[in-house]
Amino acid sequence: MTVVMIVVWQTHIALALLFFFFFIIIEGAFMTSLLNKLVQGGWVPFAISAIFIIITLTWTFGRSKKAQYEATWVVDHNKFEKLVTSTTRVPGICFFCTDLINGVPPIVCHYAELIGSIRKVTVFVTVRTLPVRSVLPSERFNIGKLGPTGVYRCLVQFGYMDIHTMEGDEFTRSVVTAFIDAAENQEEKEMLNAAVLDGVVFVLGRVILKMTEKHRCIKKFLINNLYRFLQKNFRSNVATLKIPPRKQLQVGMLYEI
Incomplete structure (x- = not known):
């Protein structure tokens, strides 16, 4: 909490240290009492902490x-461009x-090869929560154009107090407007406007990790069992966006792996 106060909240270091010493006195007294009664039940908080x-x-x-x-299997630019040009554009x-x-x-190539087609306008969206209270609307979207025609990248930035949502047409229209403003020609602008009218879909990638037999039993248990259990029960950034x-x-x- 002291680090958060200094780095994120930018609290004066004197107030942060005052909080730290006040908290450490209380925590130190609690820890000492547990150590003195470890056998009688003081081990329980330590066990919970270990879990x-x-x-x-x-x-x-x-x-x-x-x-x-x-990072190792990231799709090569030339391979991806060939995949896009050889795939049906709907x-x-x-x-x-x-x-x-x-x-x-x-997973994008996995999707394109299985479905056999991609949309005329495909946008790779990454959601990132910044250590600031709120992000200005002008800084919400960080966009860029990839090699193939109609393929873009969009980094969506939120502050920790912003409402994360992609619900309704406002998000789609905001992203498309940003692309239109950065479009190089009129043909690209018309393509973007037409794509919105033809329908919108959000594709969510779900990745499952599996350790191969060459790894140790501990690592295999952590990934194949415990991590997979956590994956099934965690709530990702995308899940908080209220996508219809x-x-x-x-x-x-x-x-x-």
Whole structure:
């Protein structure tokens, strides 16, 4: 909490230290009393803390392995451009939600190869919560155009007090307006306007990690059992965006690491 006060809230360091010493006195007294009665039941808070530490470390370990896999198997630019040009382009706009900020994640190729088509306008959306109270509307969207025609990237930024939502037509219209403002020609603007009228779909990638037999039993248990259990029960950033269920499409992929 002291670090949050200094870094995020930018509280004066004197007030942060005052809070720290006040809290450490209370916590120190509580910790000392537990150590004096460890056998009589003082071990229970330590056991609870150990459980939470295991959960936290497992989640961090799993997320790091997922990031390493996507960084290793990120789709090559030329390969992705060939995939887009050789795939049927259907009318409409698709928001593909992904955690990967740079590059194209492998689940995109998995989706395109299985479905056999992609929308004329495909936007890779990554949601990021910044350590600020609120993000200005002008800084909400960080957009960019990828190589193939009609394929874009959009980084959506929220503050921790902002309302995270993609519900209704306001989000779609805001993103498309940002792309239109940055469009290079009139043909691209017409394509974007037509895509909104042809329908919108949000594709949510669902990744499952699996440790191969070459790894140790502890790592396999952490990823194949504990981390997978946490994945099934956690709530992602995308889940907080209130995307209309009738416009959602979930695509799953197994990452063997």
